[in-house]
Amino acid sequence: MKSFIVFALMAFGAPGAFTQPAPKALIHAVHQKFAQVKDYSATVRMEFDIPSVRLTPVEGGVYFKQPDKFRIKTEGIIFLPKQNPYFTLQSIRDTNAYVAIFAGEETVQSTKTQVVNVIPNDNAGELILAKLWIDPARKLILKSQLTTKTNGTLTVEQGYGRLQGSALPDWIRFTIDVARFKVPKSVAVDLSASKNAPSLPAKGTGTIQLVFSNYKLNQNLSDAVFAQGK
Amino acid sequence: MGTLLRIELFKIATKPRSYIGFAAITVIVLLIELALWLDGRSYLEFILQALEQSFQVQGNLLNGNLVSFIILQTLIVQMPLLVALIAGDLVSGEAASGTIRLLLTQPHSRASILWAKYFATSIYVFLLIFWLGLLALGGGFLLFGAGDLVVLKSDELIILKAADTLWRFMAAFGIAFLSLSVVATFSLMLSCYTDNSIGPIIASMAVIILFTIIGTLEVPLFDRIKPFLFTTHMIVWRSMFDQPLDWGAILRSMWILVFHIALFLGVSFFHFTKKDIQN
Amino acid sequence: MNPIVQLQGVSKKYGDFAAVDGMNLQVAKGEVFGFLGPNGAGKSTTLRMILSLIKPTTGSISLFGLDLHQHRNAILGRIGCIVEKPDFYLYLSGLDNLRLFGRMSHTRQLNERIETVLHLVGLKGREKDRVKTYSHGMKQRLGLAQALLHEPELIILDEPSTGLDPQGIIELRNLILHLKNDLGKTVILSSHILSEIEMIADSMVIIHRGKAVVQGKVSELLSHEDLQVDVQVDDPAAAETALHESRLGHLILERIPGALKLRCAKSDIPQVARLLTDKGIAIFGLQATRSLEDYFLRITASPEKADILAFK
Numbered sequence: 001m002k003s004f005i006v007f008a009l010m011a012f013g014a015p016g017a018f019t020q021p022a023p024k025a026l027i028h029a030v031h032q033k034f035a036q037v038k039d040y041s042a043t044v045r046m047e048f049d050i051p052s053v054r055l056t057p058v059e060g061g062v063y064f065k066q067p068d069k070f071r072i073k074t075e076g077i078i079f080l081p082k083q084n085p086y087f088t089l090q091s092i093r094d095t096n097a098y099v100a101i102f103a104g105e106e107t108v109q110s111t112k113t114q115v116v117n118v119i120p121n122d123n124a125g126e127l128i129l130a131k132l133w134i135d136p137a138r139k140l141i142l143k144s145q146l147t148t149k150t151n152g153t154l155t156v157e158q159g160y161g162r163l164q165g166s167a168l169p170d171w172i173r174f175t176i177d178v179a180r181f182k183v184p185k186s187v188a189v190d191l192s193a194s195k196n197a198p199s200l201p202a203k204g205t206g207t208i209q210l211v212f213s214n215y216k217l218n219q220n221l222s223d224a225v226f227a228q229g230k
Numbered sequence: 231m232g233t234l235l236r237i238e239l240f241k242i243a244t245k246p247r248s249y250i251g252f253a254a255i256t257v258i259v260l261l262i263e264l265a266l267w268l269d270g271r272s273y274l275e276f277i278l279q280a281l282e283q284s285f286q287v288q289g290n291l292l293n294g295n296l297v298s299f300i301i302l303q304t305l306i307v308q309m310p311l312l313v314a315l316i317a318g319d320l321v322s323g324e325a326a327s328g329t330i331r332l333l334l335t336q337p338h339s340r341a342s343i344l345w346a347k348y349f350a351t352s353i354y355v356f357l358l359i360f361w362l363g364l365l366a367l368g369g370g371f372l373l374f375g376a377g378d379l380v381v382l383k384s385d386e387l388i389i390l391k392a393a394d395t396l397w398r399f400m401a402a403f404g405i406a407f408l409s410l411s412v413v414a415t416f417s418l419m420l421s422c423y424t425d426n427s428i429g430p431i432i433a434s435m436a437v438i439i440l441f442t443i444i445g446t447l448e449v450p451l452f453d454r455i456k457p458f459l460f461t462t463h464m465i466v467w468r469s470m471f472d473q474p475l476d477w478g479a480i481l482r483s484m485w486i487l488v489f490h491i492a493l494f495l496g497v498s499f500f501h502f503t504k505k506d507i508q509n
Numbered sequence: 510m511n512p513i514v515q516l517q518g519v520s521k522k523y524g525d526f527a528a529v530d531g532m533n534l535q536v537a538k539g540e541v542f543g544f545l546g547p548n549g550a551g552k553s554t555t556l557r558m559i560l561s562l563i564k565p566t567t568g569s570i571s572l573f574g575l576d577l578h579q580h581r582n583a584i585l586g587r588i589g590c591i592v593e594k595p596d597f598y599l600y601l602s603g604l605d606n607l608r609l610f611g612r613m614s615h616t617r618q619l620n621e622r623i624e625t626v627l628h629l630v631g632l633k634g635r636e637k638d639r640v641k642t643y644s645h646g647m648k649q650r651l652g653l654a655q656a657l658l659h660e661p662e663l664i665i666l667d668e669p670s671t672g673l674d675p676q677g678i679i680e681l682r683n684l685i686l687h688l689k690n691d692l693g694k695t696v697i698l699s700s701h702i703l704s705e706i707e708m709i710a711d712s713m714v715i716i717h718r719g720k721a722v723v724q725g726k727v728s729e730l731l732s733h734e735d736l737q738v739d740v741q742v743d744d745p746a747a748a749e750t751a752l753h754e755s756r757l758g759h760l761i762l763e764r765i766p767g768a769l770k771l772r773c774a775k776s777d778i779p780q781v782a783r784l785l786t787d788k789g790i791a792i793f794g795l796q797a798t799r800s801l802e803d804y805f806l807r808i809t810a811s812p813e814k815a816d817i818l819a820f821k
Contacts, residue, residue: 052387054387056389070286075375078288079288080286082285178281183276244601327598328594329596329598331592334587335561336614465699506562
């Protein structure tokens with residue numbers, strides 16, 4: 001199956017694949033740039049647009065430590081993607097663990113990007129396929145589309161500003177497939193619900209946007225920061 | 231009026247029946263809190279299973295606010311019955327026991343006696359709601375802690391910030407008071423028409439159950455009737471937990487509830503002040 | 510007379526049925542006034558109209574010179590009553606019931622008054638028990654205590670002796686006389702027992718089918734000067750002739766088999782007896798009843814058959 005995907009992508013998906021720089025080198029450069037940041041903390045504002053869920057923006061603190069520790073701390077309830085924002089970068093850290101195929105060029109955020117498909121060699125991981133939109137000039141991933149085994153398709157778009165040199169985005173927007181929320185009236189004890197309410201589609205897409213500020217880099221964050229609980 | 235009100239409150243306070251409501255609320259609230267303490271997470275997992283396929287939900291969902299909300303929406307269905315138990319007996323109970331003869335030969339107008347009964351019942355209803363709020367919020371926060379409120383609807387989740395909930399609960403309790411006052415005045419009205427203590431209580435309960443069933447059944451014919459049933463507007467307290475708040479709909483329902491209170495009180499006064507005491 | 514209670518043309522109709530029909534009534538201050546009538550005659554309805562429990566269809570009621578409709582509360586503050594039976598809040602003690610109604614009737618120095626009335630009706634010592642543990646007699650006493658609590662000028666007692674034992678009835682009678690004689694109260698008393706009214710009432714009214722058929726002073730209405738005497742003799746025709754010959758024929762009401770019915774004064778009876786004996790007529794029996802009592806017994810025994818006009 002995996003061989004078929006690789007073949008299909010090479011044969012039909014990326015006519016210019018053989019004329020571009022090696023995609024793995026580009027990915028490696030992207031990763032190296034991000035690897036300079038050992039840890040960081042920042043203030044984050046989260047905005048949600050999820051079908052059937054009304055949640056006002058939430059502010060909190062965000063903490064990251066290489067290679068894969070990530071934590072958002074807020075006072076209240078938040079909805080987060082199942083994968084953390086650095087799942088893509090973590091997945092492409094080991095360049096021997098996947099096949100990377102150039103798949104053309106597209107414009108994202110008014111920037112010309114190179115599209116690279118990444119197919120893991122190992123079937124055991126969560127990732128089935130990743131499609132990355134990389135700004136070759138700045139060595140930054142502007143957009144990624146991840147197909148996972150258990151959590152469907154997740155699209156992550158990132159915008160950069162002052163800290164683009166460290167590959168730290170000003171904002172990240174996740175777009176996620178969401179199944180329609182529906183529980184029996186009796187379970188919700190919802191007497192006010194009316195059948196006249198407009199029926200919602202069975203599926204939809206939800207977005208979660210994280211806006212970062214007050215980045216503090218390389219503070220030697222303790223692992224305790226990432227422990228569950230308060 | 232002050233003397234009459236104190237006397238009516240004294241009668242309610244010394245009547246064993248008055249404590250059924252408080253006991254029922256205490257037992258039900260504690261049972262719900264115990265059940266949620268033991269099994270609340272499974273309940274939430276069941277509700278959130280569709281969303282948890284796509285998201286991880288972070289934070290203390292099972293908190294005092296959610297527990298109070300669940301208690302409120304479970305008990306608000308039963309509370310009219312507890313109110314009818316007292317209000318339905320106000321006048322007819324006096325008639326059935328014969329004390330109405332003594333009561334109405336005292337140097338007070340019938341209207342002031344009925345006002346005293348109405349205000350005493352209102353205070354009873356207020357205390358019943360206050361007790362519910364105290365047990366639900368107090369017990370809920372003590373056992374489950376604070377946190378954002380997840381408002382459960384059959385096709386929607388609304389998450390309200392913890393700091394944004396207390397005033398909504400207070401407003402919801404206020405609207406619940408208005409709703410239960412409709413039940414109280416309805417029972418009082420029936421109570422004025424009979425000399426049988428149980429009749430108005432049963433009749434009130436029957437009407438509330440019937441209207442609630444009509445309101446719940448999704449039959450096109452009933453859709454036309456629903457806006458005219460007071461029970462339709464009694465659940466408007468829930469709208470206080472909407473985001474954004476539909477103040478227009480809330481105020482409209484509150485006015486309709488006030489109209490019902492005025493109507494039932496008007497009929498009660500009209501009949502009670504003219505009624506011949508024959509038993 | 511300066512009436513304390515006055516009813517003028519008072520009627521109460523339920524559809525076509527008149528429970529009270531054109532009642533005119535006056536009760537003088539300081540007297541015990543008896544309402545007499547069989548069950549269903551309209552006594553209770555009349556008393557309830559006086560207490561504003563029932564609104565008259567027509568007519569006017571005034572008490573203490575004030576119109577009841579306009580001065581209801583002021584009038585009720587001057588009345589104490591037991592209507593039908595003394596019902597109280599069973600879940601409260603007698604004391605709590607008295608406190609409650611004492612406050613409602615604006616009783617001054619309530620605790621002292623409660624002590625006084627409890628002693629007066631003989632309930633002291635049981636006042637803290639719940640009323641549901643009281644016998645009917647005790648409830649009746651509590652009813653009296655409540656009626657007297659705020660020192661009313663007029664006391665209305667509807668069938669107050671119902672359920673009382675003989676000793677209780679005597680005590681009640683003495684209490685009513687005490688209220689009248691020592692405290693100057695006016696008492697309206699309803700009963701379906703003539704002797705009860707006769708013993709304590711100064712004035713009375715007999716109510717039948719919603720109408721006041723007889724009204725006046727008890728001493729006049731139940732006088733021994735107006736008796737109906739059944740004289741059982743061996744020869745009624747001879748007895749009738751003998752009375753006519755002796756110019757006593759005007760006493761004869763009618764001749765019936767085995768007896769003559771006479772209407773006469775108590776003092777006429779020895780003369781009649783002597784005359785008949787002198788004429789050789791054997792007297793088997795003499796039975797004297799007062800005319801009003803006879804009439805009342807008839808309407809009580811068979812109210813449907815009794816004709817109001819029969820007495821008149």
